[in-house]
Amino acid sequence: MPATIRDVARASGVHISTVSRTFSAPHLVNPETRSRVLATAESLGYRPNRAARALITGRTHNVGLIVADIANPFFPPLIKAAESQARQRDYHIFVADTNEDATAEEELVLAMAKQVDGVLLCSPRMSNSLIEQCSREVPLVVINRLVTGLPSVVMDVGQGARDAIEHLAGLGHREIALLGGPRGSWTSREIRRSALLAARAAGADLTVLGPNPPTEDGGAAAADQVRRVGCTAVLAYNDLMAIGLLDELDSLGVRVPEEISVVGIDDIAPSRRTRPKLTTVATPTAAAGRAAVDMLLQHDNAPVARTARPGVGVGAVDGRRTTAQVTLQTELVIRDSTGPGPHLPADPGYAATAAPGPVASYVKE
Amino acid sequence: MPATIRDVARASGVHISTVSRTFSAPHLVNPETRSRVLATAESLGYRPNRAARALITGRTHNVGLIVADIANPFFPPLIKAAESQARQRDYHIFVADTNEDATAEEELVLAMAKQVDGVLLCSPRMSNSLIEQCSREVPLVVINRLVTGLPSVVMDVGQGARDAIEHLAGLGHREIALLGGPRGSWTSREIRRSALLAARAAGADLTVLGPNPPTEDGGAAAADQVRRVGCTAVLAYNDLMAIGLLDELDSLGVRVPEEISVVGIDDIAPSRRTRPKLTTVATPTAAAGRAAVDMLLQHDNAPVARTARPGVGVGAVDGRRTTAQVTLQTELVIRDSTGPGPHLPADPGYAATAAPGPVASYVKE
DNA sequence: TTGAAAGCGCTAACAT
DNA sequence: ATGTTAGCGCTTTCAA
Numbered sequence: 001m002p003a004t005i006r007d008v009a010r011a012s013g014v015h016i017s018t019v020s021r022t023f024s025a026p027h028l029v030n031p032e033t034r035s036r037v038l039a040t041a042e043s044l045g046y047r048p049n050r051a052a053r054a055l056i057t058g059r060t061h062n063v064g065l066i067v068a069d070i071a072n073p074f075f076p077p078l079i080k081a082a083e084s085q086a087r088q089r090d091y092h093i094f095v096a097d098t099n100e101d102a103t104a105e106e107e108l109v110l111a112m113a114k115q116v117d118g119v120l121l122c123s124p125r126m127s128n129s130l131i132e133q134c135s136r137e138v139p140l141v142v143i144n145r146l147v148t149g150l151p152s153v154v155m156d157v158g159q160g161a162r163d164a165i166e167h168l169a170g171l172g173h174r175e176i177a178l179l180g181g182p183r184g185s186w187t188s189r190e191i192r193r194s195a196l197l198a199a200r201a202a203g204a205d206l207t208v209l210g211p212n213p214p215t216e217d218g219g220a221a222a223a224d225q226v227r228r229v230g231c232t233a234v235l236a237y238n239d240l241m242a243i244g245l246l247d248e249l250d251s252l253g254v255r256v257p258e259e260i261s262v263v264g265i266d267d268i269a270p271s272r273r274t275r276p277k278l279t280t281v282a283t284p285t286a287a288a289g290r291a292a293v294d295m296l297l298q299h300d301n302a303p304v305a306r307t308a309r310p311g312v313g314v315g316a317v318d319g320r321r322t323t324a325q326v327t328l329q330t331e332l333v334i335r336d337s338t339g340p341g342p343h344l345p346a347d348p349g350y351a352a353t354a355a356p357g358p359v360a361s362y363v364k365e
Numbered sequence: 366m367p368a369t370i371r372d373v374a375r376a377s378g379v380h381i382s383t384v385s386r387t388f389s390a391p392h393l394v395n396p397e398t399r400s401r402v403l404a405t406a407e408s409l410g411y412r413p414n415r416a417a418r419a420l421i422t423g424r425t426h427n428v429g430l431i432v433a434d435i436a437n438p439f440f441p442p443l444i445k446a447a448e449s450q451a452r453q454r455d456y457h458i459f460v461a462d463t464n465e466d467a468t469a470e471e472e473l474v475l476a477m478a479k480q481v482d483g484v485l486l487c488s489p490r491m492s493n494s495l496i497e498q499c500s501r502e503v504p505l506v507v508i509n510r511l512v513t514g515l516p517s518v519v520m521d522v523g524q525g526a527r528d529a530i531e532h533l534a535g536l537g538h539r540e541i542a543l544l545g546g547p548r549g550s551w552t553s554r555e556i557r558r559s560a561l562l563a564a565r566a567a568g569a570d571l572t573v574l575g576p577n578p579p580t581e582d583g584g585a586a587a588a589d590q591v592r593r594v595g596c597t598a599v600l601a602y603n604d605l606m607a608i609g610l611l612d613e614l615d616s617l618g619v620r621v622p623e624e625i626s627v628v629g630i631d632d633i634a635p636s637r638r639t640r641p642k643l644t645t646v647a648t649p650t651a652a653a654g655r656a657a658v659d660m661l662l663q664h665d666n667a668p669v670a671r672t673a674r675p676g677v678g679v680g681a682v683d684g685r686r687t688t689a690q691v692t693l694q695t696e697l698v699i700r701d702s703t704g705p706g707p708h709l710p711a712d713p714g715y716a717a718t719a720a721p722g723p724v725a726s727y728v729k730e
Numbered sequence: 731t732t733g734a735a736a737g738c739g740c741t742a743a744c745a746t
Numbered sequence: 747a748t749g750t751t752a753g754c755g756c757t758t759t760c761a762a
Contacts, residue, residue, distance in 0.1 A: 002479065002502065004739060015749050020741060030747055045502070049479045051416040051425065052739035055754045060416065062459075062480075070445040073438065073634075080435040083462050092477065094427075095460040097448050112457065114367065114414045114755095115427075137367065137410070243638070269438075270635045273608070369755060380733050385757055395731055417755035420738045 003044040012040040023048050063296060064094045064112040064119035064138075066105060072214070073268040074238065074285065075122070078143075081289035082120060089297055091117075100213070102126045102184055106134060113138040118296040120289075121145075125184035139299070141292045145186035146325060153292045153326045157187050157265060158194035160281035160330035164235050164263045165195050167279075167332060169202035172344030173233035173261060179222050179245070180210025181237030188237055191265065195235060207231060212241060219244025223252060232260060232341045239264035239271045239280055246274055246337065257339030267333055276336035284328045291326050368409040377405040388413050428661060429459045429477040429484035429503075431470060437579070437605065438633040439650065440487070443508075446654035447485060454662055456482075465578070467491045467549055471499060478503040483661040485654075486510075490549035504664070506657045510551035511690060518657045518691045522552050522630060523559035525646035525695035529600050529628045530560050532644075532697060534567035537709030538598040538626060544587050544610070545575025546602030553602055556630065560600060572596060577606060584609025588617060597625060597706045604629035604636045604645055611639055611702065622704030632698055641701035649693045656691050 009016040014033060021029045022037040029037070040046075054060040063086050067075045079095060086093045094112055098104040102125035109119055118139035124131060128147050134140060135150055142152040168176055178195050181188030192208060199206035207229045212218040219241030226234055226245065236242035242264030249256055256262055256276055264271060267282035374381040379398060386394045387402040394402070405411075419425040428451050432440045444460060451458045459477055463469040467490035474484055483504035489496060493512050499505060500515055507517040533541055543560050546553030557573060564571035572594045577583040584606030591599055591610065601607035607629030614621055621627055621641055629636060632647035 006739080016739090017741080017750080018748060020739095021748085024741070028747075033747080047475065047479060049420075049739050051419055051480060052754090053741070054416055055414075055420065055739080055756090056741045058754085070448065071441045073441075076436045076438075076441050079460070080462055083435065083460060084464075087461065092459050092461070092480065094457050095444070095448060096452065096457070097445055099449075110412065114412060115416060115457065247638075270638060273612075273635060273638060275640055371755080381755090382734080382757080383732060385755095386732090389757070393731075398731080414755050417738090418757070420740090420755080421757045423738085 003046040008041045008046050012037045060117050062092050062116045064116040066096050066108050067122040068100045070097045074266050078285040078289040081286035082293050085290045085293040109134045120292045141296045143292050151295045151323050153288050155283040155328050156330050158190050161191040161194040162198040163332040165198035168233045169204050171341050173341035174204045174343050175231040176233045177207045177231040179236040181214050183211045214238050216240050216244030220248035223248035235263045239266040239268045261338040279335045279338040280333050282331045282333050368411040373406045373411045377402045425482050427457050427481045429481040431461050431473050432487040433465045435462045439631050443650040443654040446651035447658050450655045450658040474499045485657045506661045508657050516660045516688050518653050520648040520693050521695050523555050526556040526559040527563040528697040530563035533598045534569050536706050538706035539569045539708050540596040541598045542572045542596040544601040546579050548576045579603050581605050581609030585613035588613035600628045604631040604633045626703040644700045644703040647696045647698050
C-alpha cells in the first residue's frame with residue numbers, strides 16, 4: 001500500500017492539488033508550503049504514480065524499443081545507449097524482441113502503443129505501408145530504414161559498402177560476392193544497390209547471394225556457394241555472417257585473406273577477436289540509439305491535445321512533427337581479413353596498404 | 366485519438382460496462398452481444414488501455430528488469446529469455462542498466478515500482494538489507510544472489526568453481542590464481558569460497574586477486590599480477606575477464622595453455638572463438654531469465670488487495686509469497702585454454718584429458 | 731444478462 | 747497561493 005497524493009495532503013495539511021503542484025509545477029506553490037509537502041512526501045516514501053498521471057496528461061514517460069534479436073551483438077550497444085539517453089530525460093524503456101519475425105513487429109507496436117509516448121522501431125522487416133499505418137497509432141522513429149514522412153535514423157551503409165568494394169578492388173579483386181541479408185531489410189537493399197554501383201565503377205564483377213539469415217549460421221551456410229562462384233573476395237551483410245563465413249572457410253581449409261578476402265559490416269565487439277581479425281565497416285550504433293531517442297522526445301515536449309473538460313481546450317493539435325531523417329557516418333576499419341587479390345597492380349602503395357597487420361584507419365562514431 | 370471503451374459502447378449500442386466485461390470477463394456477457402462488441406471494437410481498432418486498467422485492478426502487466434550492463438554479453442541472452450517468457454504471458458518488460466553502479470540500483474527499483482508488478486534484480490551490487498527494503502516497495506525476484514526471505518534464482522557457481530579447480534588440479538596445477546569479481550557481487554564471493562575449499566582439498570595453493578571490474582580490461586589489467594604471483598593456472602570471475610587476460614597474455618608472449626592455463630565462467634558466445642578456445646563453466650542464463658519471470662508471475666496471479674469501494678473487500682492480503690530459491694546447474698566446458706601443469710601425474714588418463722583439442726564435455730542447460 | 735454509479739491516483743481549469 | 751471540482755479510461759460492486 002504505497003502512499004498516495006491524498007496521504008501526503010492529509011499529513012501535511014494541504015489540499016491534494018497543492019501536493020500535485022508541488023511535483024508538477026513547483027513554482028506555483030509557496031516555498032514554505034512546498035518544502036513542508038516535500039518533507040512529508042519524503043517521509044512517507046511518496047512517489048507520484050506515473051500511470052495515473054499519464055491518464056490525464058497523455059504523456060506516459062515511457063518509450064518502446066523493438067529489435068529483431070536482443071542477443072544479436074549488434075543490438076545491445078544500441079539498446080544500452082537508448083536506455084541511457086531515455087533515463088537521462090526521466091523516461092523508461094520497454095524492450096521487445098521480434099525474433100526476426102516481421103509479423104511480430106506490428107503486433108508489438110500496437111500492444112505497446114497505449115503505454116508509451118513513442119516507439120523506436122529498429123531494422124524493421126515489415127513493409128513501409130504497414131509502418132505508416134503503425135505510425136498512426138503511436139509516434140514512431142525508425143532506425144535502419146528510410147521511410148518518407150517518418151523520422152528515421154540510418155547509418156550510411158551505402159557509403160560503407162562503396163568503401164568496402166573500393167578497398168577490395170584496390171587490392172586487385174575483380175570477382176566479388178555479396179552475401180545479402182534478410183528479406184525485408186532496407187539496409188540489405190541499400191548495401192546491394194551501392195555495392196553494385198561501386199563494383200561496376202571499379203570494373204569488378206559482383207555476384208549477389210541470398211537472402212540469408214543474418215546470423216553466423218547464415219554466413220557459414222553460404223561458404224559452399226562462395227567457393228562455387230569462384231570469387232576472391234566477399235562482402236557480408238553483417239559481421240555475424242562474416243564471422244560464420246570465416247569459421248566455415250577455416251574448417252574447409254580455405255585461407256583468409258590469402259585465398260579469399262572477407263569484409264563485414266557493423267564492427268561488433270567479437271569482430272576484433274576473430275582470426276584473422278575482421279575488416280569491416282563500423283556503424284555507429286550507440287549514436288543511432290541516442291539520436292533516435294532524441295528525435296522522439298524532442299517532439300514529445302509539446303503538450304498533447306487533451307481536454308480535461310469538455311468544450312474547453314483546443315482540438316487535436318496536428319502534431320507538426322518535423323520528420324527529420326538523420327544519416328550517421330560509417331567508417332571502413334581495415335584489419336587482417338582482406339589482402340591482395342589476383343589483379344593487384346604492381347603499385348607499392350597498394351601493396352603496403354594490403355600488407356597483413358593492423359593498418360587500421362579507425363574512427364569510432 | 367485512439368478509440369476508448371466509450372466509443373465502442375456507443376457504436377455497438379451497449380453500456381461501457383458491457384464492453385468492459387467483453388474484454389475482462391467474456392463469460393459474463395451474452396454471446397451475441399459479445400461478438401457484436403468484439404466486431405465494433407475490431408473495426409474501431411480499440412485496445413483496452415492497460416494503464417487505466419492497472420489503476421483499478423492494481424496489476425500493470427509490466428515487469429522491470431535491472432541489469433548491470435546491457436552490453437555485457439552475459440546479459441542479452443538472459444534479457445531475451447525473460448522478455449520472451451514475459452510476452453508469452455502478455456507482460457511487457459522494462460529494461461534498465463545500472464552501469465555497474467550500486468547506487469543506481471535502488472533508484473531504478475523505486476522509479477519503476479509503481480509501473481510494474483515486480484522487478485527482476487540481476488546480479489545486484491547493493492547490500493542485502495537495501496534489497497529487502499526495496500522488496501517492501503515492490504515484489505522482487507533476485508537473480509545471481511541468495512537473499513533469505515526473497516525469491517531468487519542462482520546458478521550453481523560454487524559447483525562450477527569446484528569443477529574448475531578440480532579440473533586444473535587434475536591436470537597437475539598446484540599454484541592457481543583466482544581473479545576475483547567486483548565488490549558486492551554474491552557470485553564472486555561464492556566462487557571464492559568454493560574455490561578456496563576445493564583448492565585446499567586438492568592440495569593446491571589458491572591466490573585470490575582483486576576485486577576487479579568484470580570486463581575485458583579488468584582481465585587484461587590483471588595479467589601482470591598473474592605473472593608475478595607465479596601461478597600456472599587462473600580461474601577468472603567471468604569469461605569477459607578471461608578473454609581480456611588471454612589477449613594480454615598473448616601480447617606479453619605468454620603461451621596458453623603451455624605456460625598458463627585459463628578457465629572462465631559463463632560460457633558467453635565469444636568464448637568459443639578465442640584462441641585458444643576458452644575452457645569455462647557454462648551458466649544457464651536463458652533458463653535463469655525464464656525461471657525468474659515464472660517465479661514473479663506465479664504469485665502475481667492472485668488478486669491484489671484492492672477495494673474498489675471503501676469498506677468493501679478485505680484488508681491487505683498478506684502476500685504469502687513462497688520465497689522459493691532456485692539453483693540452476695552449471696557445467697564445465699573443457700576447451701583448449703587448459704593444459705597439463707608441472708605436477709601432472711604420469712597417468713595416461715589425465716594426459717589424454719589434458720591433450721589440447723576439443724575434448725569438450727558440454728551440455729547446454 | 732445488462733445498466734448505473736463510484737472511484738483507482740492524478741492533473742488542470744476555474745474560483746477564491 | 748490554495749482549494750474546488752471534473753474527469754482521464756477503465757473495473758467493479760450493486761441493482762434491475
